[in-house]
Amino acid sequence: MTIQSFHPPKRTLMGPGPSDVYPRITEALSRPTIGHLDPEFVRMMDEVKELLQYAFRTSNALTLPISAPGSAGMEACFVNLVEPGDKVIVCTNGVFGGRMKENVERAGGEPVIVQGEWGRAVDVAEVEKTLQAHPDSKILAFVHAETSTGARSDAEALCRLAREHNCLTIVDAVTSLGGSELEVDGWGIDAIYSGTQKCLSCVPGISPVSFSEKAVEKISSRKHKVQSWFLDMNLIMGYWGKGTKRAYHHTAPVNAMYAFHEALVILQEEGIENAWARHKLHHNALAKGLEAMGLELVVPEGERLSQLNAVKIPDGVDDAQVRSELLSKYNLEIGAGLGNLAGKVWRIGLMGCSANQTNVLSCLGALQAVLGSDKNGAVAALEFYHSQG
Numbered sequence: 001m002t003i004q005s006f007h008p009p010k011r012t013l014m015g016p017g018p019s020d021v022y023p024r025i026t027e028a029l030s031r032p033t034i035g036h037l038d039p040e041f042v043r044m045m046d047e048v049k050e051l052l053q054y055a056f057r058t059s060n061a062l063t064l065p066i067s068a069p070g071s072a073g074m075e076a077c078f079v080n081l082v083e084p085g086d087k088v089i090v091c092t093n094g095v096f097g098g099r100m101k102e103n104v105e106r107a108g109g110e111p112v113i114v115q116g117e118w119g120r121a122v123d124v125a126e127v128e129k130t131l132q133a134h135p136d137s138k139i140l141a142f143v144h145a146e147t148s149t150g151a152r153s154d155a156e157a158l159c160r161l162a163r164e165h166n167c168l169t170i171v172d173a174v175t176s177l178g179g180s181e182l183e184v185d186g187w188g189i190d191a192i193y194s195g196t197q198k199c200l201s202c203v204p205g206i207s208p209v210s211f212s213e214k215a216v217e218k219i220s221s222r223k224h225k226v227q228s229w230f231l232d233m234n235l236i237m238g239y240w241g242k243g244t245k246r247a248y249h250h251t252a253p254v255n256a257m258y259a260f261h262e263a264l265v266i267l268q269e270e271g272i273e274n275a276w277a278r279h280k281l282h283h284n285a286l287a288k289g290l291e292a293m294g295l296e297l298v299v300p301e302g303e304r305l306s307q308l309n310a311v312k313i314p315d316g317v318d319d320a321q322v323r324s325e326l327l328s329k330y331n332l333e334i335g336a337g338l339g340n341l342a343g344k345v346w347r348i349g350l351m352g353c354s355a356n357q358t359n360v361l362s363c364l365g366a367l368q369a370v371l372g373s374d375k376n377g378a379v380a381a382l383e384f385y386h387s388q389g
Protein backbone atom coordinates (compact mmCIF):
# COMPACT_ATOMS: atom_id res chain seq x y z
CA MET A 1 0.00 0.00 0.00
CA THR A 2 1.29 3.50 -0.76
CA ILE A 3 0.36 6.49 1.32
CA GLN A 4 -1.87 8.92 -0.59
CA SER A 5 -1.79 12.73 -0.74
CA PHE A 6 -3.32 14.40 2.29
CA HIS A 7 -6.61 16.23 1.78
CA PRO A 8 -7.87 17.84 4.98
CA PRO A 9 -11.60 18.05 5.67
CA LYS A 10 -13.24 21.46 5.21
CA ARG A 11 -13.87 22.81 8.71
CA THR A 12 -15.23 26.02 10.12
CA LEU A 13 -12.64 27.17 12.63
CA MET A 14 -14.16 28.87 15.67
CA GLY A 15 -11.61 27.93 18.28
CA PRO A 16 -8.63 29.79 19.79
CA GLY A 17 -6.71 29.67 16.48
CA PRO A 18 -5.95 28.90 13.78
CA SER A 19 -8.95 30.74 12.36
CA ASP A 20 -10.43 30.28 8.90
CA VAL A 21 -7.98 31.43 6.23
CA TYR A 22 -9.05 33.79 3.47
CA PRO A 23 -9.06 32.03 0.05
CA ARG A 24 -6.92 34.91 -1.28
CA ILE A 25 -4.27 33.85 1.22
CA THR A 26 -4.18 30.18 0.24
CA GLU A 27 -3.99 31.33 -3.37
CA ALA A 28 -0.99 33.56 -2.50
CA LEU A 29 0.74 30.55 -0.87
CA SER A 30 0.71 28.65 -4.15
CA ARG A 31 2.61 31.31 -6.12
CA PRO A 32 6.07 30.33 -7.41
CA THR A 33 8.82 30.13 -4.82
CA ILE A 34 11.67 32.58 -5.48
CA GLY A 35 14.97 33.08 -3.65
CA HIS A 36 14.78 34.81 -0.28
CA LEU A 37 17.48 37.28 -1.34
CA ASP A 38 15.88 37.88 -4.77
CA PRO A 39 15.37 41.65 -5.17
CA GLU A 40 11.65 41.06 -5.77
CA PHE A 41 11.35 39.14 -2.50
CA VAL A 42 13.28 41.86 -0.69
CA ARG A 43 10.89 44.45 -2.14
CA MET A 44 7.91 42.44 -0.92
CA MET A 45 9.44 42.14 2.56
CA ASP A 46 9.83 45.91 2.73
CA GLU A 47 6.10 46.13 2.02
CA VAL A 48 5.39 43.56 4.73
CA LYS A 49 7.23 45.75 7.23
CA GLU A 50 5.33 48.84 6.14
CA LEU A 51 2.00 47.02 6.35
CA LEU A 52 2.95 45.69 9.77
CA GLN A 53 3.68 49.20 11.00
CA TYR A 54 0.14 50.04 9.90
CA ALA A 55 -1.31 47.02 11.73
CA PHE A 56 0.65 47.73 14.94
CA ARG A 57 0.06 51.51 14.62
CA THR A 58 3.72 52.26 15.02
CA SER A 59 6.59 53.95 13.28
CA ASN A 60 9.12 51.63 14.99
CA ALA A 61 11.87 50.85 12.48
CA LEU A 62 12.44 47.44 14.08
CA THR A 63 9.10 45.95 13.04
CA LEU A 64 9.33 42.63 11.25
CA PRO A 65 8.08 39.06 11.01
CA ILE A 66 9.97 36.30 12.85
CA SER A 67 10.06 33.08 10.81
CA ALA A 68 8.35 30.95 13.44
CA PRO A 69 5.03 30.88 15.36
CA GLY A 70 3.80 33.26 18.07
CA SER A 71 5.70 31.42 20.79
CA ALA A 72 8.94 32.34 19.00
CA GLY A 73 7.89 35.99 18.95
CA MET A 74 7.36 35.72 22.70
CA GLU A 75 10.78 34.17 23.14
CA ALA A 76 12.38 36.79 20.87
CA CYS A 77 11.09 39.60 23.10
CA PHE A 78 12.27 37.97 26.32
CA VAL A 79 15.70 36.71 25.25
CA ASN A 80 16.59 40.05 23.70
CA LEU A 81 15.34 42.33 26.48
CA VAL A 82 16.01 40.31 29.61
CA GLU A 83 19.62 40.17 30.77
CA PRO A 84 20.79 37.84 33.54
CA GLY A 85 19.74 39.30 36.90
CA ASP A 86 17.06 41.62 35.47
CA LYS A 87 13.94 41.84 37.57
CA VAL A 88 10.82 41.43 35.43
CA ILE A 89 7.28 41.93 36.68
CA VAL A 90 5.05 39.34 35.02
CA CYS A 91 1.27 39.51 35.19
CA THR A 92 -0.34 36.09 35.07
CA ASN A 93 -4.08 35.74 34.64
CA GLY A 94 -4.05 32.71 32.35
CA VAL A 95 -1.88 30.23 30.50
CA PHE A 96 0.14 32.67 28.43
CA GLY A 97 1.20 34.83 31.37
CA GLY A 98 2.58 31.60 32.88
CA ARG A 99 4.69 31.08 29.78
CA MET A 100 6.13 34.58 30.15
CA LYS A 101 7.42 33.62 33.60
CA GLU A 102 9.12 30.55 32.08
CA ASN A 103 10.75 32.79 29.49
CA VAL A 104 12.08 35.22 32.09
CA GLU A 105 13.61 32.39 34.12
CA ARG A 106 15.24 30.77 31.11
CA ALA A 107 16.76 34.10 30.10
CA GLY A 108 18.32 34.36 33.56
CA GLY A 109 15.94 37.04 34.79
CA GLU A 110 14.17 37.23 38.10
CA PRO A 111 10.38 37.12 37.68
CA VAL A 112 8.11 38.92 40.14
CA ILE A 113 4.60 37.56 39.67
CA VAL A 114 1.40 39.58 39.89
CA GLN A 115 -1.05 36.71 40.20
CA GLY A 116 -4.45 37.62 38.77
CA GLU A 117 -7.74 35.84 38.63
CA TRP A 118 -8.38 33.62 35.60
CA GLY A 119 -11.14 35.20 33.54
CA ARG A 120 -10.41 38.75 34.69
CA ALA A 121 -8.29 41.57 33.30
CA VAL A 122 -4.91 42.22 34.90
CA ASP A 123 -5.47 44.28 38.08
CA VAL A 124 -3.83 47.65 37.39
CA ALA A 125 -3.76 48.66 41.07
CA GLU A 126 -1.96 45.42 42.01
CA VAL A 127 0.61 46.08 39.30
CA GLU A 128 1.17 49.59 40.65
CA LYS A 129 1.74 48.23 44.16
CA THR A 130 4.21 45.69 42.81
CA LEU A 131 6.09 48.35 40.85
CA GLN A 132 6.34 50.42 44.03
CA ALA A 133 7.54 47.43 46.05
CA HIS A 134 10.19 46.58 43.43
CA PRO A 135 11.69 49.89 42.26
CA ASP A 136 14.65 48.02 40.72
CA SER A 137 12.40 46.30 38.14
CA LYS A 138 13.49 46.65 34.52
CA ILE A 139 10.51 45.30 32.60
CA LEU A 140 6.75 44.87 32.95
CA ALA A 141 5.32 41.97 30.91
CA PHE A 142 1.66 41.14 30.37
CA VAL A 143 -0.77 39.54 27.93
CA HIS A 144 -3.12 42.00 26.23
CA ALA A 145 -5.62 39.38 25.06
CA GLU A 146 -5.48 36.24 27.24
CA THR A 147 -6.69 33.54 24.85
CA SER A 148 -7.04 30.94 27.60
CA THR A 149 -9.78 32.93 29.35
CA GLY A 150 -11.10 35.59 26.93
CA ALA A 151 -10.05 38.52 29.15
CA ARG A 152 -8.75 41.81 27.74
CA SER A 153 -6.40 43.86 29.89
CA ASP A 154 -5.96 47.62 29.87
CA ALA A 155 -2.68 47.79 27.97
CA GLU A 156 -2.73 51.57 27.83
CA ALA A 157 -2.94 51.98 31.62
CA LEU A 158 -0.34 49.26 32.25
CA CYS A 159 2.14 50.84 29.83
CA ARG A 160 1.62 54.26 31.41
CA LEU A 161 2.41 52.79 34.84
CA ALA A 162 5.49 51.03 33.51
CA ARG A 163 6.78 54.29 32.05
CA GLU A 164 6.25 56.12 35.34
CA HIS A 165 8.40 53.47 37.01
CA ASN A 166 11.11 53.44 34.34
CA CYS A 167 10.25 49.97 33.10
CA LEU A 168 10.13 48.75 29.54
CA THR A 169 7.03 46.79 28.51
CA ILE A 170 6.69 43.43 26.77
CA VAL A 171 3.16 42.88 25.49
CA ASP A 172 1.65 39.66 24.13
CA ALA A 173 -0.69 40.69 21.32
CA VAL A 174 -0.94 37.31 19.61
CA THR A 175 -4.72 37.31 19.82
CA SER A 176 -5.34 41.05 19.89
CA LEU A 177 -3.64 42.21 16.66
CA GLY A 178 -6.38 42.93 14.12
CA GLY A 179 -9.20 42.03 16.54
CA SER A 180 -9.01 44.59 19.35
CA GLU A 181 -7.95 48.20 19.58
CA LEU A 182 -4.17 48.22 19.84
CA GLU A 183 -1.88 51.26 19.64
CA VAL A 184 1.82 50.48 19.90
CA ASP A 185 3.00 54.11 19.66
CA GLY A 186 -0.06 55.68 21.24
CA TRP A 187 0.24 53.48 24.32
CA GLY A 188 4.05 53.46 24.40
CA ILE A 189 4.59 49.70 24.10
CA ASP A 190 8.31 48.81 23.95
CA ALA A 191 8.23 45.23 22.69
CA ILE A 192 5.26 43.43 21.20
CA TYR A 193 4.72 40.11 19.48
CA SER A 194 1.79 38.62 17.66
CA GLY A 195 0.78 35.73 15.42
CA THR A 196 -0.64 35.27 11.95
CA GLN A 197 -3.28 32.60 12.61
CA LYS A 198 -5.59 34.45 14.96
CA CYS A 199 -7.26 37.74 13.96
CA LEU A 200 -5.23 38.11 10.76
CA SER A 201 -6.70 34.84 9.39
CA CYS A 202 -3.42 33.80 7.84
CA VAL A 203 -1.76 30.38 7.98
CA PRO A 204 0.19 29.71 11.21
CA GLY A 205 3.95 29.86 11.47
CA ILE A 206 5.01 33.51 11.49
CA SER A 207 5.26 35.96 14.38
CA PRO A 208 5.34 39.70 13.76
CA VAL A 209 7.26 41.70 16.37
CA SER A 210 8.03 45.36 16.96
CA PHE A 211 10.56 47.10 19.23
CA SER A 212 10.63 50.76 20.31
CA GLU A 213 13.78 52.86 20.17
CA LYS A 214 14.26 52.40 23.92
CA ALA A 215 14.03 48.63 23.49
CA VAL A 216 16.53 48.71 20.62
CA GLU A 217 18.92 50.71 22.81
CA LYS A 218 18.70 48.08 25.51
CA ILE A 219 19.25 45.27 23.00
CA SER A 220 22.27 46.88 21.38
CA SER A 221 23.91 47.76 24.68
CA ARG A 222 23.57 44.31 26.29
CA LYS A 223 26.51 43.10 28.36
CA HIS A 224 25.72 39.44 27.66
CA LYS A 225 25.17 37.94 24.23
CA VAL A 226 21.56 36.98 23.54
CA GLN A 227 21.41 33.29 24.50
CA SER A 228 19.52 32.35 21.33
CA TRP A 229 21.43 32.65 18.08
CA PHE A 230 18.32 32.35 15.88
CA LEU A 231 16.34 35.00 17.74
CA ASP A 232 19.14 37.50 18.38
CA MET A 233 17.72 40.77 17.03
CA ASN A 234 21.24 42.16 16.56
CA LEU A 235 21.74 39.48 13.87
CA ILE A 236 18.21 39.51 12.48
CA MET A 237 18.45 43.27 11.85
CA GLY A 238 21.13 42.57 9.24
CA TYR A 239 18.71 40.28 7.40
CA TRP A 240 15.46 42.27 7.51
CA GLY A 241 16.77 45.77 8.13
CA LYS A 242 15.55 48.36 5.64
CA GLY A 243 18.29 49.86 3.53
CA THR A 244 20.85 47.41 4.91
CA LYS A 245 22.59 45.07 2.53
CA ARG A 246 20.79 41.79 3.14
CA ALA A 247 23.01 39.07 4.49
CA TYR A 248 22.04 35.43 4.80
CA HIS A 249 20.79 34.62 8.28
CA HIS A 250 18.23 31.88 7.70
CA THR A 251 15.99 30.98 4.77
CA ALA A 252 12.73 32.85 5.16
CA PRO A 253 9.59 30.75 4.67
CA VAL A 254 9.13 32.37 1.27
CA ASN A 255 5.59 31.24 0.40
CA ALA A 256 4.33 31.76 3.95
CA MET A 257 5.57 35.36 3.63
CA TYR A 258 3.48 35.80 0.44
CA ALA A 259 0.52 34.63 2.48
CA PHE A 260 1.30 37.04 5.30
CA HIS A 261 1.72 39.92 2.85
CA GLU A 262 -1.73 39.12 1.45
CA ALA A 263 -3.25 38.98 4.95
CA LEU A 264 -1.90 42.44 5.72
CA VAL A 265 -3.12 43.80 2.38
CA ILE A 266 -6.60 42.47 3.22
CA LEU A 267 -6.42 44.17 6.63
CA GLN A 268 -5.41 47.45 5.03
CA GLU A 269 -8.24 47.20 2.50
CA GLU A 270 -10.79 46.67 5.26
CA GLY A 271 -9.23 49.35 7.47
CA ILE A 272 -8.02 48.35 10.91
CA GLU A 273 -10.72 50.27 12.80
CA ASN A 274 -13.35 48.55 10.69
CA ALA A 275 -11.80 45.19 11.53
CA TRP A 276 -11.98 45.99 15.25
CA ALA A 277 -15.63 47.06 14.87
CA ARG A 278 -16.50 43.91 12.91
CA HIS A 279 -15.11 41.65 15.65
CA LYS A 280 -17.11 43.60 18.22
CA LEU A 281 -20.36 43.38 16.24
CA HIS A 282 -20.19 39.60 15.86
CA HIS A 283 -19.13 39.16 19.47
CA ASN A 284 -22.19 41.13 20.60
CA ALA A 285 -24.44 38.98 18.41
CA LEU A 286 -22.86 35.77 19.72
CA ALA A 287 -23.19 36.96 23.31
CA LYS A 288 -26.90 37.73 22.75
CA GLY A 289 -27.42 34.27 21.28
CA LEU A 290 -25.58 32.47 24.09
CA GLU A 291 -27.52 34.45 26.67
CA ALA A 292 -30.82 33.47 25.01
CA MET A 293 -29.72 29.83 25.31
CA GLY A 294 -29.04 30.30 29.02
CA LEU A 295 -25.29 29.99 28.53
CA GLU A 296 -22.90 32.23 30.47
CA LEU A 297 -19.63 33.89 29.52
CA VAL A 298 -16.75 33.59 32.00
CA VAL A 299 -15.45 37.16 31.68
CA PRO A 300 -17.50 40.10 33.02
CA GLU A 301 -18.72 42.67 30.50
CA GLY A 302 -16.17 45.43 29.93
CA GLU A 303 -13.23 43.02 30.19
CA ARG A 304 -14.32 40.72 27.38
CA LEU A 305 -12.45 40.06 24.20
CA SER A 306 -14.57 40.06 21.05
CA GLN A 307 -12.48 37.41 19.38
CA LEU A 308 -12.40 34.81 22.16
CA ASN A 309 -15.51 33.89 24.09
CA ALA A 310 -15.10 31.50 27.02
CA VAL A 311 -18.49 29.91 27.77
CA LYS A 312 -19.21 28.06 31.00
CA ILE A 313 -20.14 24.44 30.31
CA PRO A 314 -23.55 23.79 31.90
CA ASP A 315 -23.74 21.21 34.70
CA GLY A 316 -24.20 17.65 33.51
CA VAL A 317 -23.02 18.35 29.95
CA ASP A 318 -20.18 16.24 28.56
CA ASP A 319 -17.52 18.68 27.34
CA ALA A 320 -15.63 16.35 24.97
CA GLN A 321 -18.82 14.78 23.58
CA VAL A 322 -20.22 18.18 22.57
CA ARG A 323 -17.00 19.29 20.88
CA SER A 324 -16.62 16.00 19.07
CA GLU A 325 -20.22 16.10 17.78
CA LEU A 326 -19.78 19.69 16.60
CA LEU A 327 -16.74 18.55 14.66
CA SER A 328 -18.10 15.30 13.23
CA LYS A 329 -21.67 16.41 12.44
CA TYR A 330 -21.18 20.10 11.64
CA ASN A 331 -17.50 20.36 10.73
CA LEU A 332 -17.29 23.06 13.37
CA GLU A 333 -14.27 23.43 15.63
CA ILE A 334 -14.57 25.21 18.95
CA GLY A 335 -11.84 25.19 21.60
CA ALA A 336 -11.57 23.27 24.85
CA GLY A 337 -10.68 24.92 28.14
CA LEU A 338 -6.99 25.29 28.92
CA GLY A 339 -5.09 25.09 32.22
CA ASN A 340 -7.30 25.94 35.23
CA LEU A 341 -10.34 26.16 32.95
CA ALA A 342 -9.91 22.72 31.30
CA GLY A 343 -13.24 20.88 31.34
CA LYS A 344 -15.04 23.98 32.63
CA VAL A 345 -15.38 26.12 29.51
CA TRP A 346 -15.61 26.07 25.75
CA ARG A 347 -13.72 28.72 23.87
CA ILE A 348 -15.55 30.10 20.86
CA GLY A 349 -13.29 32.12 18.61
CA LEU A 350 -14.43 34.88 16.31
CA MET A 351 -11.07 35.66 14.79
CA GLY A 352 -10.30 37.30 11.48
CA CYS A 353 -12.56 36.11 8.69
CA SER A 354 -14.18 33.65 11.14
CA ALA A 355 -15.88 36.72 12.63
CA ASN A 356 -18.92 36.82 10.36
CA GLN A 357 -22.69 36.49 10.66
CA THR A 358 -22.91 33.06 8.99
CA ASN A 359 -20.45 31.58 11.49
CA VAL A 360 -22.21 33.11 14.48
CA LEU A 361 -25.60 31.79 13.40
CA SER A 362 -24.39 28.33 12.45
CA CYS A 363 -22.39 27.98 15.65
CA LEU A 364 -25.43 28.88 17.77
CA GLY A 365 -27.65 26.54 15.70
CA ALA A 366 -25.21 23.64 15.95
CA LEU A 367 -24.78 24.17 19.71
CA GLN A 368 -28.54 24.16 20.18
CA ALA A 369 -28.86 20.91 18.21
CA VAL A 370 -26.02 19.17 20.03
CA LEU A 371 -27.25 20.29 23.45
CA GLY A 372 -30.83 19.25 22.53
CA SER A 373 -31.99 22.66 23.74
CA ASP A 374 -35.32 24.28 22.83
CA LYS A 375 -33.84 27.76 23.32
CA ASN A 376 -33.05 29.36 19.99
CA GLY A 377 -29.88 31.42 20.23
CA ALA A 378 -29.59 31.96 16.48
CA VAL A 379 -32.91 33.79 16.35
CA ALA A 380 -31.82 36.05 19.21
CA ALA A 381 -28.56 36.79 17.39
CA LEU A 382 -30.43 37.51 14.15
CA GLU A 383 -32.73 39.93 15.96
CA PHE A 384 -29.64 41.65 17.31
CA TYR A 385 -28.16 41.95 13.81
CA HIS A 386 -31.43 43.45 12.55
CA SER A 387 -31.52 45.95 15.41
CA GLN A 388 -28.07 47.14 14.27
CA GLY A 389 -29.50 47.95 10.81
Ligand SMILES: *Cc1c(COP(=O)(O)O)cnc(C)c1O
Residues within 6 Å of the ligand: 017, 069, 070, 071, 072, 074, 096, 143, 145, 146, 147, 148, 172, 173, 174, 175, 195, 204, 205
Ligand atom coordinates in the same frame (compact mmCIF):
# COMPACT_ATOMS: atom_id res chain seq x y z
C1 LIG B 1 -1.72 31.46 20.40
C2 LIG B 1 -1.05 32.29 21.41
C3 LIG B 1 0.34 32.25 21.62
C4 LIG B 1 1.24 31.28 20.92
O1 LIG B 1 1.22 31.39 19.55
P1 LIG B 1 1.68 30.13 18.67
O2 LIG B 1 1.59 30.64 17.27
O3 LIG B 1 0.71 29.04 18.99
O4 LIG B 1 3.05 29.77 19.07
C5 LIG B 1 0.89 33.12 22.54
N1 LIG B 1 0.12 33.97 23.26
C6 LIG B 1 -1.21 34.03 23.11
C7 LIG B 1 -2.01 35.00 23.91
C8 LIG B 1 -1.84 33.19 22.17
O5 LIG B 1 -3.17 33.24 22.03
